[in-house]
Every structure is written in C-alpha cells, then in structure tokens.
Amino acid sequence: MDSDEILPEPRVVEENLDEKYPNRPRNSSSTLPFHELYLNLFHPLSQIKKKPATTAPSRRKVGPHNKSATQLSPYELRRDVIARFISRWRKEVGNDIYPAFRLILPDKDRDRPMYGMKEKVIGKMLVKIMKINKESEDGYNLLNWKLPGQSSTRMAGDFAGRCYDVLSKRPMRTEPGDMSIEEVNEKLDKLAATSKEDEQIPILAEFYRRMNPEELMWLIRIILRQMKVGASERTMFHMWHPDAENLYTVSSSLRRVCWELYDPNIRLEAANRGITLMQCFQPQLAQFQMHSFDKMIMRMQPTEEDPVFWIEEKLDGERMQLHMAPDDTIAGGRRFAFWSRKAKEYTYLYGEGIYDDKGALTRHLKDAFVDGVQSLILDGEMVTWDPEQDAPVAFGTLKTAALAEQRNPFTTGPRPMFRVFDILYLNGEDLTKYTLRDRRNALKVIRPVHRRFEIHPYQEATTTAEIEACLRNVVAEASEGLVLKNPRSQYRLNERHDDWMKVKPEYMTEFGESLDLVVVGGYYGQGHRGGHLGSFLCGLRVDDPKSSQPMKCWSFCKVGGGFTAADYQEIRHHTDGKWMKWDPKKPPTDFIELSGGDAQNERPDMWIKPSDSVVVCVKAASVGVSDMFRMGQTLRFPRSKKLRKDKNWKSALSIQEFLDLKSNVEQEHQEKEFNIDNSRRKRVKRTVKKPLTIAGYDEKDNAQYIGPSGRIFDQLNFFIMTDASVPEKKSKGELEQLVKANGGKIYQTNTAAPNTICIAERRTVKVASLLKSANSNIVKPSWLIDCVKQNEKDAGLPDLILPFEPRHMFFIMEDRDEEININVDPFNDSYARDTHVDELKEILNQMEITQQQNNNPLDPHTLHKVESHIQTKIDSGYTAPCGWLFRGLRFFFCSQAPQASGQETSHKTQVEDAALCLARNTARFASAHIATSLKDPDVTHIIVNTNTLSREDIASLRGSLAARPGNKIPHLVSMDWAQESWKNGTLLDEERFSVSR
Template sequence: MPDVTMQDAEAVEEERIQYGEAEMQADLDKKYPNRPHNSHKTLPFHELFTTLFNPLNENRKKAPGPVVARRKQGPHGRANQTPHEAKRSIIDRFISRWRQQVGPDIYPAFRLIIPEKDRDRAMYGMKEKTIGKLLVRVLGINKTSEDAHALMNWRVPGGNASKTAGDFALRCYEVISKRPIRTQVGSMTIAQVNEMLDRLSFVSKEDEQYPIFQHFYLAMNPEEMMWLIRIILRQLKVGATERSFFDAWHPDAEILFAVSSSLRRVCWELYDPALRLEGEHCDIALMQCFQPQLAAFQIHSFEKIVEKMKPTPQEPDFWIEEKLDGERMQLHMITDPSVPGGKRFGFWSRKAKDYTYLYGSHFEDENSASTRHLKSAFEPGVRNIILDGEMITWDVETDTIVPFGTLKTAALAEQRNPYAGGQRPVYVVFDCLLLNDTPIAAYTLRDRRRALASAVNPVHRRLEIHPYTVARSAGEIDPLLRKVVAEASEGLVIKNPRSSYRLNERNDDWIKVKPEYMTEFGESLDLVIIGGYYGSGSRGGFHSSYLCGLRLDNPDKDTQFCYSFCKVGAGMSVADYTEIRHRTDGKWQPWDPKRPPSTYIELGGGQKQFERPDEWIKPADSLVVCIKAASVITTDQFPMGLTLRFPRFKRLRLDKDWSTALSVIEFTKLQASAEAEKKEKQFEVDNERRQRRQVRSRKKPLVVVGGDERVQTPYGAPASKIFDGLTFFVLTDAAKPIKKTKAQLEALIKSHGGTIVQTQNTTPDVICIGERKTVKVSSIIAAGKHNVVRPAWVEHCVAQHEATTGLPSFLLPLEPRHMLHVARDGDVIEGAVDEWGDSYYRDVEGAELGEIIDGMPDDPGAMGDAEVVAEQLREHGIDLYDAPGWLFRGYVVYFDRPEEDVLTPEGLAYLLTRNIVAFAGGRVEDELGEDVTHVMCAKTTRVKELRKQISGRARVPHIVSPAWIEESWKESTLLDEERFGV
C-alpha cells in the first residue's frame, strides 16, 4: 500500500509539472509569437559529448602554440585542416545535424553547451562538496569508505583515485563506474535534462536535491553523469568559447548577445542564417540588458595613453574621470501609464543581473531604494532613456563615498526607511545610450554627454551626473591622479570624447589609470616550505602550490616553528617541482584538522585553520625557496596579518636550511626598510597629514582626568601602551559594540596609555570620540578641524590587543565604519577593509559580521573586471596570469632585431619569441621606449650597448635571452628572469 500511495503522489506531481510546463509554453508563445518550434524530439543527451564535447577535446590536444607552421599536405595532395578549422567543422556538423533532425530551435542544446551564458536559469548554488555529499547518499556509499573520501577530497591523490586527482567530474565518473545502474548510454533527451536542471535550480535543500540526482543516476551511465556534473558546475572546458558557437549558428549572433545578454533571444530570433539583423535589431533596446563597454588596462605611459585618444589639431582634448568604487549599473526608463507616476524602470548590473527589485520599478514602488526619489530627475519631454553609470554608497553624515561592500546593505536599509540618514545608494551617470526611442551609442561621447545633460536633472545624493575634466596634455593626468590617491579613490579613467560606445568591448577609447601597485617588493624573501596543496588538471595528484612560512625567532635553535605567510606556485617549472618532490620524498604528512601540527606550524584564524594545506612537512625536513612579490598586503588569512601580493617563485635555496631562512623579526625590519624606500617614491600628498601624531608641548597645560593611577581594562588584561602618546577628548558614551559610559571610556583609554583632556583646543592632534551628534559634537563638526571617531574604534583596538597576546601590538587603522565625521583627508586608511567592508586588521564577529554578509551580492561570481578576478584567484592558488592568453600581460618587450635573415636559426628564434609574447598578452616594441619592461637580446655582442642605453633609467628593464620566453611558454608560467640573463 505505501508503494501505491507513492506512485499516486508521483503521478499527481508529474501531472502538476506538465500543467505548469504547458502554462509556461503558452506564456512564451505570447511573448515570442514568432519563435521557432522544433518538428522532432531533441537529440539524446549523450549525443552532446559523443559528437561535440569529446571531439572538441581531442582537437584541443592537437592545437599548436602561437606560431603555426605551414599546413602539411595530406593524402591526394590536399592540405590537412588546422585545429581551428577542425573545431569549426565539429561545431558546424553538430548544428547542421540539429537543424535537420530536430528543427530550428537550438536553445535547449545551447543551454547545456554554453551553460555559463544562460541567464534564464537560476544559479544552482552547488559546488563540488555539495555534489559529493549528494552522490555519497545516492550511491549508498558508507561515509567513511575510500570512495566517499575520494569524492570529498577530490584534489587529493591516494589509493586507486590518484589518476583523477584535481578533476572533480572525472573523480565522480571513477566512483560511479564501480556501481553503475546503466553501462550503456541512457535515453534521456536534451529537453528532459533541461527540465530536470530547471527543477534543480529552484531547490536549495539537500533533501530536495537528492531525488533529482537520484533520477539522473538511474537514467544515465557514468560518462553521462560526468558531463552532467560539468554542466552543473559550468566548467565544460571543451576548447571552444561561446563566440565559436555563436559564429557557427548565425553571423549576427554575437552582436545580438552583446545588445541583449540573452541566449534565448540569440537562438529564437536568429534561427535562420539567411535572415540578417538590420537597423533597430542591432541597437540597444529599452528594457533589454546589454553588455557594456569596458575600460582597457593601463599598460602605457601617460604620453602613449594620450596617443590612444587620437587627438587632432582641431580637437586635441581628451577627458579625465574619477574611477568610482561601486557596481556598474544600467538604468532603463520608459513611459508607462499603467504604473503609478507613469514611468517604469529597470536596473541591470554588468553581469546582466536584474536589480529592479532592489532599486525600484516605478516612482511609488514601496520597495524602492532609488526610484521613489527620482521624480524630478528627468526633463518633462523625456519619454524614455537608457543610462550607463555606477551605483555607489554614500554616507549622509560624513558626506563621503563608502566602499563598495556596503552597497546592498545601504539599499536594503533605504527600502525600509527611505528618508533616514546613514548610508544610501546613489546612482552616478556617465553615459546616455538611448533617448526618446533613438539609440545614440554610435554617436560620439561628446554628443552623448550633451544629450545626457539636456535630459537629466541631478537629484542631490540620489542621482548625479559624473563630472569630467577636459585635458590636452599628458602632464595634466599626473596632478589629478595625485588628487584621487590623496582622497583614497580607485584611480582615473581616460576617455576619448570622439569615440562611439562599443558594446562588450574593452578598448583604448577608455583606459583605466591606477597608482602603480605592481612595482616589485624591494627584496627577495627566503621562506620555508611548510605545506603543499594538490593541483587540478595537468597537475592533479601532485603539489601545484606550496604554503611558505616565516621562521619564529627563538633562542632554542632546536625548536622548529613557523608562521604561515604566503602560498606560491607561479614561476615554477616542471624541473622545480620535480626537485622539491625528490628532496622531500617520504617526509610529507597528511594534514589532520582535528590534530594540527601546532608544535611546528601556526595557521591564520586559530581553530578555523585558514589556508589549511593538504599535507605538511616539518621545517627541518623541508627546503627554503626564494620568493619575489609585488608588495606586502594586509590579510586575515595568515597569523602575521600580512602576506605577499602576487608571490612568484624565483629559485630553490639549496645553500640554506630552515634555521637560516627569513625570520619574523628579520621580515619586520625588511618591511620597514622597503616601506621607507617606497614612501620616497610615492606621491608627496600632504606630508604633514601623513606624519605620525605626536603630542606637542603647549604653554597652556592639559586638563587631565583621573590623575596618574593605573586602571585595569574591562577585558581583565593588564594595561598596555597601545594609546601611548595619543590625546583623547571623549564627548559621548558608547552604544556598541559594548555599551559604556563616558567615564568608563575615559578609564579604558587611560589604562592603555592614552591621555584624556576636556577640550578639543588643547592640541591639534586630539582625537575626538563621539557616538552621536550632540550639540558639542555638532559644533566640532561645524568647525571642520577635527575628525570625530566612534568609540567602537577604541574598543576594537583594545580587543585586538587582547586577542593577539604574544605578538607585537599595533594601533588599528581607522575604517569607514569607525568615523562619525571625517574632516581631514587620508585619516581613513585605504585598504583597511575589503570591498565588502570586512576588516583586514581585526577579528569581526556577531552583528557586524551579519551586516557584512548582508551586504554581499547574491551572485558571488560577479567579481568585477579581469584584474580583480586574477588577484582573487591567486589568493586561492589559481594563477590566471599563467594561462596562455595572460602569461605576458602587462609586459612591454623590446626585441633587439638580429641582422641575419629570418631563415637563419637566430632569425627564426626572433620571430618565434615575438609571436609568443604577442599571443600571450604582452606588447611587442621595436623601439627601446621608457615603458619597456624586458629587452630580448639574441646576441651577446649587443648586450654592452643595450646596457649603456638603459643604465640611466629609473626602472631598468630586464635583459633576457630568447630562452626566457620560450621556456616560460613551455612551462606555462613566468620563470625568473635571472636564470636567462645575458
């Protein structure tokens, strides 16, 4: 009887699903009346990988490097296909077969072929560990079994699973193959797989995901399950991008995707290759999200940036804008009498995520964080408009921009209480792309800004037009860059006012200019390897990166102890990995989170064990490696609160052992020396404000509270000197994080070395502490001479001191959340918090942590531009810059041309290395300009002359042989230049 009941319930559920599917199809027919309909069932799911994915993967393995030789003659005198032509043939054959055997609607297939571009299906919210848990349950595996361990630790080799280490889908295939329900391919069609994936995207709990995965397992063989998992993870990696599929489907497919961000539209409107897009169909359209233009990265000198702006004698100017720290947002507005106020809005992010629910759909929208305030923002004659801009967070009390991480929190707060103070979203517009039904993206930027100025009325601190500076020479960039650095801004964007708006492109009409953060840290660091991380892909089953540590200074030389400090993998060749593996063989031990090797290694995060390696090694059994880096940055992932930015392997130090590696004290001295040198080279922005606050003697005596008695802190720890030399004027009591009276705050400050006064006029360096705007606080703010710091900063400094007992004490930098009022530039430390508002210098917990999490976007994949993505991936051991197209990005290489004919070995090496650099993202130069970073010299007889030419430069380029470029390309990582010096 229970089985019958279950069958009945399943039948009812199936009927409900079919009814819902019919309703959805009717809605689609209404919305897309001319959409194509297939005349036959979709192909079986297994046809995707048997006729498309697997052949593309095989073809990818045959692809050569950047220099392609002439085609060899095949049988019967015909030329063999190049890998690019073969890839196109594979895709063409699949698409042709689909048209013949299924019909004109390829949307069901494209949703699985390029799943990362499908905006109509919600994110699954599933990563490898979640899928691993589900498979353990579906397969009925004991959680402590070897196969369960292999699924949950898919990067780690061991047992029979060593060959699949680093490839989760392949590891799943291996485990499922031992207990398959089917050995032959199943009968599920592409349409049926899509239907089940739609269901999976609507559920979030394991009990709801389990029956869907069970259904797949019962209907598919192991290989089908492997490809399904790749689709769910959106990690197909078949050697073809969406552009390849778009080009094969229709010549205008890429254009339509750029203006609509809709895979569905590309498939349904361009089903006939003979019908071409014309006129308005190629243009940006209202309420249709487009792919915005992006700014190119700065790889030139200021002079060359100005050259890229293509000035003319008649129009020599270019524009300079401040680069805003917010979220790229497009706003669409149309006249619609059916909504209150008669205007309807749409908001989309750069990644095509719809934010209308957050910022508002019309003037009277009760959930609006923005539109309810925009009733006066548009001129009466504006019927419709599309704007491009940046959504930023503005603090009303301090009248300053707040870092990006607080944007969603501010918007949600504005929804609840639209007229309160605090923080609010502000839309800053810098472009107009459509006005009164007329697309104007093809107009010049100058004309688009004129249209913007005539159509939009700024609404103070709600919607504003981004200002720009008109400039005519490279010398005008430098002062503005100094200014934005002083104001803790991101940088500048240089724009060509004669340029059109180019969708989904990153070109030289817009160029980002940021302060120079990539200058290498002054010294190379000799660090101890203390941990190893298993890799994926070609490095699966072996260590692909290493955890390196700083030796703790200890008079007892037999005590082996290191603080974890950074991870490194970039710059290592196969020979380097082999050497480390050979010299440390048999000395590695698995990391047990329950019993960490705390007598040898300390990780960041205490019990959380941040950056935990897969294996560890005793310092005395390990090796010392020489590491170079861009800079030292703050982090909460390592015990010192510091790590290296862009660390890169230089060489093994076989002449050193762990006891002579860099120690904590030695590093501290080295960092101080490097920082002093760096400050000399940095912009001289208001040096007086950068000087350390010192208590200056005055004729008028200080009014001190409490005498000289010693007071214990409320945390129960002995008094410290963290506030030594600082003078405080406490104005109010503290409400959070811990409630305290004014007297208790004064006692707390004094017990940690601070001096208390009762007026702000005793010294110009007095720190005013206030929680709310009382009459006294308001008068100090109005005077404009002093910052007002919230009491939370005092409590955070003391709490952090107590949490780091045994480590050197330091004063926490001021964060935006610490400031009630900012009167002086530079007092809020740039980089004290990450983009979400999470502090780099102190532990965050409780309500504050909840606020930070609430402010994070729902889609963690929306991470901004490629440079940001690269940096975040590096922090997790993935070096995007070591990908073929990124290897030499940001490098400018001058090639000292050989005199020989190109057919000689030297001439061929010259052409080969030029092509490699250009292919891998570098810039090739035939003149030894000031921005050259590397000089490629094939002849030793030329070295002396080249050194003479570059010796007087502030930044001397590396002179390398062609072998540096060839070997780096071969090893897929940038090797250290010193190995290839000439």
C-alpha cells in the same frame, strides 16, 4: 558581496512567448536524445582538444580545392564537428536549437537561475545516492576531489572526471540512456528552482538511474557550467548564424539568438544591431595597464587640436546598467531595470518603480530626471556609501546595505549609491555611436540626488604628470585606482579597448622585489595541475625573542602564479617525501599557525616543516589587511618571481623584518610624495631657521589644565588624527598633551610603534587611508576623556584603563565586534564606567523597545530557516548542539504499567516520579517531543523507570505494545538510555538499554 547571505527569490515574470516572439521557430520533431550531445559533439570536440594533429571526423570529399582530412587545423576540425551537429538538428528536429544550446553553452543561459550546487554538494549527494561509505576509497575520492586518489592520481582536480571514475564502477546502466534533451532541460529547471537537498537528491537520483556514467559526467559539467570542450561560444555562435555573437553582445539572451536568428541566410537588421531598451547588453571594459603612461596616452590618439584625455577614479563597487522606460501600468509611469556586468538582474533589489516599497534606490529617483525624459540607459557603478563617514565603503557590503535600505529607506547607515559615468540611450535614440564627450553632455538630463544617484566626476588632462598627481591622491585615499578615457571615442560593446585603460597604484613594487617567504603548505590544483600541488601557502618566520632563533611560521599569503614547470619540478625534487597530510583535528601548531582558531582559515591540503621546505621570492601589487592569514595582512595579487636556492628558512623574511620593511617603504613613499608636491612650489630662501616642532605643542593652544596627571596610559602608544567635539571640545594638541600627562606616548603614524591606538572622530585624508586599509580599530577621543574622568572619580584606587565600548568606536575591524560588545550589557550599559543621566535615559528607552520586540514570538519561517541551517552544518560534519540531540524523536515517559482496563498512566503519577520528571525535562531541552498517551502513533521511545515497575508491569507493557496497530513499534528503554545519551552528546544504541522481562 557577502558570499553566504540569504537573498530573496527574484521576481517571477510570466511572459507570453508567442506574443514576444511571434516568428519563433517550431521544431517538427521531438529533440534528440541527450546522449547524442556527448557522442557527436562533446566527445569529438574533446578529442580534438587532446589530439589536434589527428584525422578529421569529417565526411567532406577531398578534392583538388579541398584540404585533405589530415591537413585540417584544430580550428577547422572543431568547426566541422559543430557544423555537422547543427545540420543534423535542422534536418531531424527543426530550426529551434534553443533546447540544445542551453546545454551546450550553460554559462550563457540567463533564463535558468544558478543551481546553488558546487562540487562539494554534488559529491555529498552522489555518496548518498550510491550509498557509498564516506571513508571508502570512492567516498574519499568524491569528497576530496582535488586530492590524488587513494590508489591513483587519475582525474585529480577534475571533479566531473572523478565522478565518472566512481560512477563507472557502479553504473545503473552501461548503454546510453533514453532521456531526451527536452526532458533533461525540464529536470534541470526543477533542480535550479529549489535549494533544498531533500528535493534535489531525487532529481539527481533519477539522472543516475536513466543515464550511463559518461552522460552523467557531462551532466555534472553542465550543472557546474564548466564544459571544457575546447570550443568557445564565439565558434558555436558563428556556426549557428554570422550575426549570433553580435546579437548576444547587445542582448545577453541566448533565447533571442536562437529564436530570432534561426535562418543563416537572413541577416540581423541594422536596427537590431544596437542596444535595446529593457534588454541587458555586454558593456565596454577597460584595457589593462600599459608599461608607461606615455605609451598609454599615445594609444588614445591625441592630436595637436585635441590632446585631452580624461581621468576618472576607479570605483570599488559593482558595474551596473540602469534602464528606464515609460510604463502606464506601474505607479509613477516609469519602469526601471538593473543588470550587472555578468547579466544578473538586480531589479528586485534596487526597485522597478518610483513607488516600489522594495526599491533600495528607485524610490529616491522621483525628481532625478529633467522634464521630457521618457527613456534612457545609464552605465555606472553601484557602490556602498556610508553617510556617517561620508565616504564609500568596501564592495562586499553592497547587498547588505541594499537590503537594509529596503527595510528602512531613511536609515542612517550605509546605503547603495549609483555613480553614473555614461549614457547610452535617450528617448528612443542609441547614443553608442556618439563620442564620449557628446555622451557626457547628454548627462545633463540627470538631476543628481545627493549621495544616492550622482554623476561620476572626471578630470581633463594632457600630461603624465597629471596622472601621477591623481595617482598620489589614490594612494593617500587608499582608493582602487584610475581609469583613463579617450573623450573622442565611441562606446564599444563587449570589448576591452585602448580608449579606456585602468591604472592601479603598483606602489609596492620595491616591496615585492625582496619578499623571500617560506613555503609551509600546498594545495592540489585543477585541470593540468590535477593530482599535484598547484599553489602554496607561504609564511613569515617567527623568531624566539630570547635566542633570536626561528620557532615556527605564521601564514601570510597564498601563491599560485608565476611558477614555471621547472620551478614545480625543483620544489618536488627538494621536498619529495617530506609532505604530510593536514589533519584538522591535530594541526601542526608547533610549526605553522593559521588564523581563525578552530576555523583554520586557508587550511592547506598538505603541509611541510619549514626546515624541510624551500624559500620563494614573491612579488605583489600591495599589502592589504586580511583575517584569513595569521599575520593579519596579506599580499594582493602575489606571484612567484623565482626560487631562492641560496636561502633556507632561517634566512627567509621574519615578521619583524617584514614590519620594518613595510614601514620603510611607506616612509619612502611619503617623502617622495612630499618632494614631488614641493617641486611645483616657488622656492623661497629661508632666512630664519625653522623652529623645532614638538608633537602636541601649538602656541595658539592655551591649555593650562588638560586633565589630572597619572599613569593610566603608561606603556601605551597613540596616533591622534583629529580633535574632539564630544563629550567636550579639545584640540588635537590638547588630546596629545592629555595622553602624555598620563604616561602615554605620541606617534605621527600608526606603524611607528607596535599596538598603536588610533584616535579620530571624523574623516580626514589620514583617517580615510587608514579606513581603506582596515588594519586597525579607530577609537573616538571620548574614550581618552572617559578614562581620565573615571580615574579622577576613583582617586586613591589603582589606575585602571577602561575597556572599549561600542560608543567609543569610530571604526571596528572585521570580526572584532564581539570583543567590544562584551564590555557592555545588551542595552549598552557599561560594566566598567559610571553612567551619566543622559546615557541612563537612553538605556531605559532601549530596554522598553527591546521588551516590546521580544513579545513577538519567532515566526515559523524563521524557525525553519534556523533548523535547516543547523542541520546543514551537522550534515557537513559539525558536532550537533546539545539542544538538538533528540530532535525529531517523540518520547512517552512511563512510571507504571497500563491497567487491565487499558487506562493510561495519569500525568499526575508521572510527575510524582522525580527521577522520571528530571529525565523528561532533559528530553524537552534536547528538542524531544513529549507524548501524553501511549496510544500516540508517532511515539518512537517509551522510557520507563525500572525502579518503579515490576516484571509483571513490564510484561503487561510489552503486551500493550505488541497489540499496537501498524508496524511502527517504539523502543522500550530505561531512563539510563536518555541520561547516558545526554552525557555522551550522541544517540546511543537502544539495544544496550532495552528493558527485558
């Protein structure tokens, strides 16, 4: 999903809790103080985590049938601490422990939305609240919490611990605070309800005033939902009630667990142990892949009577559960609800009713169910489907596609599609106890809606050969993988079980065995790796083509797994004293190149010269496209296999060696697939030698004239995958002949030659595979034909190849849109190609539509969002745009002093001053507000032209300022202040330009 996409706020539902929970418990007293949580729960649990062999903080009597305090295991010690806290709560507060559990298990609280605050944001706010200099040691430690402190490495990698280190030096109070648990919850609700920094800072500031440093440390962990107390939610649930975990599994509701199971002697009724309509549950998950297919099949317990297992394609989307219930209060009589695997509700996005105008999916489900279906729960995957390619696209585009579908339900672009693979509830009956085969039969109640709401297909199989065949198709289509399922199994809530098993194409195993990469950067770790480099940036060697000597390294992947303690020690020993801090203003481009230009993607905390570094052998699942690394490709799931002490950077893998190795591996897999497929065919003895096949030649193609001959494609390489249908029909062979006749070279793969141009206009297996890898633009054949025709028109002129235009592109790689769009004007009119009549009509029509749209002014809400975004960037250290320089200031331009009568300078007189007029226009461009009267109470600066004012005029002006009501006296400065500020791109000190008598 798009990480920085602005989402609409979820629908707020006012629910009567007394009506929904008539038997909810009531506390007899106010909640405990917040500090009791860390004194009697968090801190003792943390101590057990650090020192599991110490004495127990228990008050139980030690007798012949009880273990002594020193004999208790860490697990028993933790249970004892939790039991004592719960017992005290029941005794002193009451049976409603929900307020406390919201703080003890913040990651399980679905009633409170995410705060939208991570470590960096909280660090910046604390710096402002405590008024710490960013460049000071404490400011540095907060804003660079993963890095070792300037004076010590204590708390590095632990943000909350680093905050405690800084807060304890300047506490507002040293004794525990007076805030209650209930009051903390109220403040956190307000904090989660806003994303504006100016509203969040006062809330954090109040916490700072009323809590001591240790309380604040635990509060920050609650906000980050990273408690790390050493006790799992399973233990917490079990100590509250024996059925608590089961209820949370089927409801994902911490509120229900606390309010329905407040008495441990009353067990959960059988009717409440299963899933509930309109209540999110924790779904079944697929087990990870075993070592062999045979072993995986045996785990599914096949029998001679029923040896079948099912194979499904693993989809690249978001796991989603759909609930539908009858509701006469909503148009259409049906209410829908959607939840993700993480129990996040997406009903606001996909729709709550058939006639929901904002329903990206439900508005298409009017006829999606057979008559008689009143209620159901479906389990499936929400994917993004591209109608033009008739194929799924990347998972990260799902929310963008859903929002586009909300705006226009008939869009021809990508849209969300729900693929159903299970039904768990139907017309009031829980189906989880039925077998998968029976549940699949129940899916007959669904009427699929083409490319919007479909049943996910499966294939029955009995042998490993059938898995291998499906896996080959997965590799060809560049799909996610497979899921093997046991059709005899029941649905297991919140479990990974052998009844469902994932199979991913580890087709780069041979590849990963021999990737010897150079370590060129390091990243500080968290937790037990805090203060030390925990992961490393690895690069490929760039050789000098003239001397074959290494020059530098290109960033290629980030490796953090697979290293042993001995490996880390060996790396530290070999590189000690050679690491340097990465300076974004002066990146070491002579040694290392990152991607993203000034963005410096995957920028490390520290860097090292390749000649001073070590070589690590890296193993990975596959190679994929990535613009986050300079190579343009990276390893998926890389992990260290071993350190190559026998190699230095000159003998590590180079870019060309990597490309050759990749090409060879892909060729081997193609040959292997070809051999396996042919092994099943009946062999026929050949009596005639197979004729030599020439690329682009087909006896059936009668292409006498394929276009003018020339050199427009000279030194260009092409991989043509389909024929052409527009602007004229040409077969694949004719297109290849056209390219060769004009100097180009034809290859049958996009990796056989550098900078190969891929040509296609429809989706085939090869095209789908290339689209999935997304490592190359795909150009339509119309570009070839346009190039030839344009040069035919320009006969006599030098051969020129046309630049790519948006209309020429079948697929554009990420972040490459701009270089394509610059070749046409805003109305898609080409700068380099002659336009025909139909195109001209389309351009003129688009101009008319654009003009109508531009007549609508920017609404204030959008303008406020843009301003907030720019201000956030400025606060993060970005240079302010020139049009932002005087934002928030109000200027009055004065060319003559006020008259004795107090009459203000006329606007006409001001305009006649040419120099002052120029300064005024510059100020307007830089977002300053221009006042028309000196009496304006909001004026911040009075700007004068000292060449037109005498000393008496200035004295009179100062007298007028001194007589202004209130304490807000504006700066009186010369025009030079505005002009010099503009030239330097920053607000200069007004005292340097103050107008004296």
